Amino acid sequence: MKRILLLGILSWLFFNVQAQRFEGGLVGGLNASQVDGDFTTGYHKPGVSFGGYVQTDLSMRFYAGAEIKYNQKGSRKNPDRETQDQEKYIMRLGYMDVPVYLGIRTSESISFIAGASVGYLMHSGEWENHGPFPEEDERPFNNFDFQALLGSRWQINDRLKVELRIAYSFLPIRDLPGDIYWYWWDDQYNNVISTSLYYRLGK
Template identity: 50%
Template sequence: MRTMKKLLVVAVFTFIISAVHGQRFEGGLLGGFNASQVKGDLYNGYHKPGVLLGGYVRTDIAPAVFVAMELKYSQKGSRKKYDPKKPEENTYIMRLGYIDMPILAGLRTSDKISVIAGGSIGYMIQGTEYDNYGKFVVEDQNAFNEFDLQAFGGFQFDILDNLKLDLRMAYSLLPIRGLPGEHATNYYWLNNQFNNVLSLALYYRLDH
């Protein structure tokens, strides 16, 4: 895990430095938080918090249109919210960590606001589950898929010349895993589990 994080840091800075030296590109760092749930489990609601850290590059392709690519570490998963009225029920946490590479297009609708949409490829570097008794043993855990493909949309707001606020929602098109056998159905969207993530992040431009 530590090795993967070090590799991500090196990759992000290489990614940004290469872009910053390009005449038509801007690059920077991003950081923020996720609120996530897993569609297909029994715990509805964006109760699982997580961090996201990485870098981005972007360029204009028209006066009001830009494209961008990002590379980031993103924590996702699911969490059963504790109910004080039902203290006897088990707790549950699913912790997922991904290296994501989103590619997006944006449309400036005003001087301060842009609408964005795109897709993201992700590689899982961590997938664990916990309950009242601790971490699930391998035999008790339904295996996760390594790769994720998400579609997303959202907004970016210019706060300062070199600082933006990004708000987006993402939903997996590929399942993170299938449902356990006793819950299986014949329908793709009902037979699998999918990441569903709300994210809020700050984007700091380095080449300004």
């Protein structure tokens, strides 16, 4: 009886999934990032992102999706010859992110998305003029990054689409003591602008 019930549930799930409009594929792109709360300003830290996505239509106008991808974030300050500022600083952060989102189509080729993402910190590091930060100056980052996201998409053809997305941490990625002179906030937050290309696999 249990086997029959299990088979029935699996069959129902299979046919229910087949009845929906699911698509999946690959996603890759470039990031421009900064960390709000450090002494740098501007989206000067480049990075890459790549992974996969799955998406389903909720109606003709609305859809939902999820991704899993590797994302490079952080911040960067280069020496400025004009101001004679010789200070250099690089923060490199690598996350495995899982964004989920809802989308709305405003035309056949344009849509907008909103959602949230959770990321697990896979590696981190900070550098200055003389190399990596000394161990006694290192401050640990939080293991997880929780971000809100907004974006817009353009459908190029049946398989390709381009997306412009902004994502911002709504919980700090690192808590800092207030007496460290090079930070102007007590906490730090990832701030990322990304451009991505989506390629649909399958029929």
